[in-house]
Amino acid sequence: MNGFETFLRTLFSLFLTRRHTHRHFRRQAILESLNRLGSGDRQAPLRYESRTMRQVATDDVPAAIARLHSYADGLTGTEAEARRERFGPNEVEHEKPLPAWRHLWHCYGNPFNLLLTVLAFISVLTQDLKAAVVIGTMVVLSTLLRFVQEGRSNRAAERLKAMVSNTATVIRRRAPDAAAVAIGARYFGVHLHPAPPAASVELPISQLVPGDHVILSAGDMIPADCRVLTARDLFVSQGAMTGESLPVEKFAEIDRPFTSVFETPNLVFMGTNVVSGSATVLVVATGARTCFGALSARVSATDRTQTAFEAGVNGVSWLLIRFALVMAPVVLLINGLTKGDWVEASLFALSVAVGLTPEMLPMIVTSTLARGAVTLSRRKVIVKRLDAIQNFGAMDVLCTDKTGTITQDRIALARHTDAFGTPSDTVLRYAWLNSFYQTGLRNLLDRAVLEHVAQGHATPGHATPGDVMSGDVPSDDGPSGDGPSGDVMLDDVALVHAAPDARDWRKVDEIPFDFVRRRMSVIVAEGSNPPVLICKGAVAEMLAACAWIADGENAAPQPLDDDMLERLHAVTRDLNRQGLRVVAVAIREMPAAQAVYSVKDEAGLTLVGYIAFLDPPKETTAPALRALAAHGVEVKVLTGDSELVTAQVCAQVGFGHARFLTGPQIDSMSDSVLAHAVGKHRIFARLTPQHKERIVRALRDGGHVVGFMGDGINDAAALRAADIGISVDTGVDIAKEAADIILLEKSLMVLEEGVLEGRRTFCNMLKYIRMTASSNFGNVFSVLAGSAFLPFLPMLPLQLLVQNLLYDLSQTAIPFDSVDRALVARPLKWNPRDIGRFMIFFGPVSSVFDIATFVLMWHAFGANSLARQSLFQSGWFVEGLLTQTLIVHMIRTPKRPFIDSRAAWPLMLMTVLIAAAGIALPVSPLAGSFGLQPLPPAYYPWLVGMVLGYAVLTTAMKTLYIRRFGW
Template sequence: MRFDHLRNHLLEFLDKGFPARQLRRLVSLDPLPGSVVGRQAPGPLAQGLLECSVLEPQSLFERLSSRREGLSEEEAVERRLVSGLNQLGQERPMSLWAHLWFCYCGPFNLLLSLMLPIAWFTEGRDTALALGAMLLIGTLLRFVQERRCNAATEKLKAMVGNTATVFRSLDEGSGLQRRQEVPIEHLVVGDVLWLSAGDLVPADVRLLSAKDLFVSQAALTGEPMPVEKFAMVRDARQSDPLARDSLCFMGTSVVSGSAQAVVLGIGARTFVGSLAERGSAAEPAPSTLQAAVREVSWLLIRLMLVTTPLVLLLNGLGKHDWLQATLFALSVGVALLPEMLPSIVTSMLVKGAVLLSRRKVIVKRLDAIQNLGAMDILCTDKTGTLTQDRIVLERHTDAFGAVDDRVLQLAYLNSHYQTGLKNLLDLAVLEHLELRHALRVDSRYRKVDEIPFDFARRRMSVVVSERNDYHLLICKGALDEVLAVCDRVRQGDRVEPLTGERLARIRAVAEALNQDGLRVVAVATAELPPSREVYGLADEQGLCLDGYIAFLDPPKETTAPALRALAAHGVAVKVLTGDNAHVSLKVCKDVGLEVRGVLLGPRLDDYSDAELGELAERSTLFAKLSPAHKERLVRVLRGRGHVVGFLGDGINDAPALRSADIGISVASAVDIAKQAADLILLEKSLAVLEAAVVEGRRTFANLLKYLRMSASAGVGKVFSVLLASAFLPFLPLLPLQLLLQTLLYDISQVAIPFDEVDAQLLRQPQRWSRQRLGGVMALVGALGALFDIATFLLLWFLFQADSPARQGLFQSGWFVEGLIAQLLVVHLIRTRRIPFLQSRAAWPLLGMTAAMVAVAIFLPMGPLARLFKLQALPWDFWPWLALILLGYLGLSQALKGWFARRCGWL
């Protein structure tokens, strides 16, 4: 039972790879869990949702003390003060004193606390004071480091976040309202929201009105297909709140359509919040970095569990002082326990995230930095990444290429009256017409209805009325998808049947526009009788093709250099777009991206995953893709062993963002894309991303070197301690000395996050390798033990430190050699080149190393020696020590070069 308790405690401490519960959440800054298992919320909550789902709007507003025009700003603030923020699973930050106590409660500090009263009564006040000073330094070291990490992460977290569109009442009782964007965490019960395509549902809500609203509930139910929602319940017999038509839930997302809704529950008082509180949230699979930290941690823990009892038995039976043997064995165990490993890993990740933020990249999930460093394929959309994201309407023509202002007018009406997600094409139409001041059409028409856009149809329609004798349906969308619902075409003042010959001419005109790099959007219409006010998908048929609007999005000047830089760093760029292949090829050519193969979306379904993976590796451009196609391409590339990044900002990019090893979006993206991403670019540019890749590799390289240092130093220490315990008639180091050595080494590691990385390590993607870890551990550990033995022999035979009476000399000599050798390991492992000569560490690390070497020499030679039971070393010991350390460096460098040639490095 005791072992199980210890193991659970260690798992609590190490399994996530982060040193405290308030740091553990830094792994993911997203407000929602990735998936929820189980669908039954607690009874009272479910019952309340079911009751609200069937109430008439006025009764519902009375129940919530709200009104249709929304709450006023003052009312919202008052409610927020009572209910708190709309946050899910957010732990309250530790108070200063609670955090200080937590930092004290580590194995290293607890062992020092155990030894302190023993030292007071057996060794005297001075030794106890020395232990107290070590205890204070160890606690403050961890405390300061973690507080800095917390503060930096909170600043990063504040830089990214989603907003919700709410209605605010201007004057109670007046019915006047305004729309405004507020942070999601500021929502309160009773707020009236506007939801449209691309929005996350920010709370549990009841719909007041809905138009062709489709919501993805996959995060709650696991069902991949979106479900349609309505303002009123169609079947009130449904006992599952998730099946009620009029309810939407926090954590779901709007795929298409629009709606007005009122907030029923926020934060922990939501459906998903209640499930999370009951522990129903599925634990995400550990990332590569988490697995690496866990692997190193458990390796050292296993070494500790095996070594500690052996050291206790060897020293207790051999020296017959069981108290000293017990304290020494515990000191060895604590020295092996990777207490600082999670803290330093977190510090490195936070420092990397801060540096990335200075390069206009915000990290939402800290361990995504590792995937950024390992990425070898980047899948990206075209618009705004390769191009300037400044779309201009270049032409408006009829179906046969003649300039036609009527087509522009129809496109304007469509863009102006739609209430869904206005994309860059809509904005270009509106800006074009407003700048020309040629057509004043909005005042002459009224909107009747709309049929929102979705990525299956790739078109959307609005229905307007200029006069009451007919309704005009205006459809705008991708050429093939619009042609699929057309049977006529307008030429001048005539409307003619859409024959095969005319269809061929139409496609030739569109292709010529595509060849010029223009993106073509078709516009079609139908006049309908004014007999109804509600229209649906079935009304998009028998249309007349009126013409095209064609857009130009010029390539960015920074794209070509960024593509060359990414290629030089071993990252292959693949373009995944829903656009036409001709336009995409022209853009790729303009930015200098060599296209080795083109795959079209409709053909992807003909291939198995294995066939598609092989084709995808050889191809560069993928056009006419649906969201499912993008997600599948990312998945098959990952299945072939690649680390895949995906850059996107639209609703259709969300599945691929979630499937990629590292999802990358931009600050201007739709909510669902930002929520799915691991990184947020403040500027949508490949140049920014290329700089981020280099910074990610630098951070990951420092992480790898530290993991190898920790594992290698532990293995070497085990060999040395076991050999010394077996053959020496006294303890090789006193417990106090071993703990002091451990503390000084831990202090020196604090500077590793500030280290530089060799240029060649930044040129190629870097990955964690268990096999290379084992090789480095065996190499460095064995060498460390070999030169420890050389030190033992030197002290035993040359300096006659061969009896308990002269053990102080032996312990002082090994204390100095062991600490300096550990410090040299840092510089040996940090580079494949010759340390100090061909590759120098950053000044903080060099300075910390020099300081710890000076302390190691000063302690036995200075006035503090007696506090730690050390004694002055003879002057002729130092040349021998220098010779041993130079031999250690030389042999290590030779074997390191041999190992790097055979197995690689890092």
């Protein structure tokens, strides 16, 4: 039995998870495959593209473009379409939709159908063709229902995924005007070679082809294997391909050959992402021809841990299968020993086993999840993975950023002061230069600085509102090439640049932002003067890099000692208490001969002052937090901002005087200490991406189902670590890729609606599990009682199968049922132990009335002999079917059924139809085929009394159960 149980457990686990498991790649397997690059163990596409990438890397830019048969200004739409037909879509190997015949076979091939097939085969061998036909009907019905529902759900899932597909900014060359060319050749004898301007367009990543020019900026995923054409401080995280923890800088040209394509600085690869900077790249390989695509075709393993949903369904279903494996032999022995007909006893025992297995579970789960996903999409919530819906409903802790979720996401520059809090235009001047020239991760703070100056807050003695400054200005998405170009575009409005003499400054270099230093620098020079490093960032990290303080325009800087440091902290704390987010600005004059700059140059800085921003909370935040709290979801704020600012904003939305924990404090904590601390704090400030990930994991280890909501590069690690990652459609590519659910509106109110829908979906699945477990357990208990004392089988195997078939049909409407508000008020989790208790508690209730029916048929109607067994079996067939069908209405709600809570009309309709079919079958022309016969009219008043008594007793037991265990 142990070996057989192991086989069934393995088979069932494969069946349950294969439709919901997404293909990922084991890090170790990928690294081993990467190490084999260049060896003889490579597939042809990988060998070809690796060689092509090496060739393109050694070419200069014009030669690289020529090798790909492209042009300096990209491809035309027609050329790209022709290449797409040749190379196919830019998609890596993934789980493709199955052909219809394979999908149909898959829907059949589960343990439940296999068990039914074995039973049908045995029926044929014993020449019980009627039973074989009924069992075959059950198999066909189960398979077709699942086939249809999974087809619908798969199509719905694909449509939803298409709504949040990632895009790339592609440069398209406009085709020459063919008519103009023809006229010139015909009338003027000249050949026109027009060079129309190229235009950038947003295209789905799947439409990219070799030869395309793609514009990259911070937060973008690399859409294909590419050669860098131009780069401005481009840093790429390629840990997914190489395992490197730190971003690497990429350049357009290289001065020496490299042994590995992954070490070549002018190549970037699909599956990696831009951390900071900007670039224009040339697509070299797409789809399966990329290094990532070739690896995905070879590495088929998965390292995704089992979700709470999968573990819960697996546990509950295995509980029922184990119960069937125990009870079927008991039924076989009792009937074989008491009746002497072991063949009939075997068929009956197998029928009992079938009755105990939830054969409709795959269809019910798929239908319920698919319907939940479609309903959520109407509420601006897109589900990328169907089984994430259950985690959505089970979530009891939500971790979210502050900016844009708690606050309005409309930051405005409110103050610009010197180090001692006095208003200073000098600080604004340096802050504007830093924001103006930086090309990395331009965030809301940079936008606010640029807008503040552009809207007329000019520095005295410099340009004034209305002046249009000479010189070029970088675009909001970051310039390309070596110098700034274009106008600053904020919200698609060209701003007038009332800025501090930008025409006199030129950019020398840049040190991009990262989430460890929490600062960034630009190096600029004014005329022939020595370059100046202008650094801005978080106050604590900036003060750590400063050695001096500017004291007025002309006064000599003062050294930064402990007394001065305390004075500075008092100024920033005062600004923070006003709800202002403070960013420090510092400078350092650099040697004129220095050409290369790095993080080590951010030392010995002179603090010139602060810029302070206001980001007021949303009006909807406080009601949303109250609603989430009322539904059992605790919200925790995880932010990189100052703890004082965060606490001030959170107090305005109802957090009160919540305790906060900072990143530096977390650094000093062990995992066990942090696990205890995260439960007591609701605000976490000054965090790095690693801090966010640690907090999420600590909460999960504490038994919470954790959701994480983020839309930035720094959120990707925490999104993957959470039970359910939540992003928004305006988030960066890497955040959307890591998320399970995408919000079309960045609002906690939308999130609250999604949580409730997730719980409704869970409730409907739980109804089926509870009902199936309890009613089947009751049936087996009744079968054991009847088999022990009756001289014949209490129900023929064929009758038991038909009853089970009709019962299953009645449950197909469960996914469309409504749910009481009280049931979605708190987080819901899978609990196999609770299912077992529920089964034992409610199962015997039906057995009470089954046994009462046995007594009734035996004594009142004389069905007490082999000749009268058909009447006995018909009476129990009808009563058993009605009580099984009724049970869903009794346990679908803790309230009084049909009075305080009514089922949705699809479920009511199916209940009426199946009950009518069960009553009509014994008097129909088919009755003889199933061994049934018409029941006497006197039976039906007793039937009504049995059903009403069952409803009353079940309601009483439900009240007792709720008082003792809850619902």
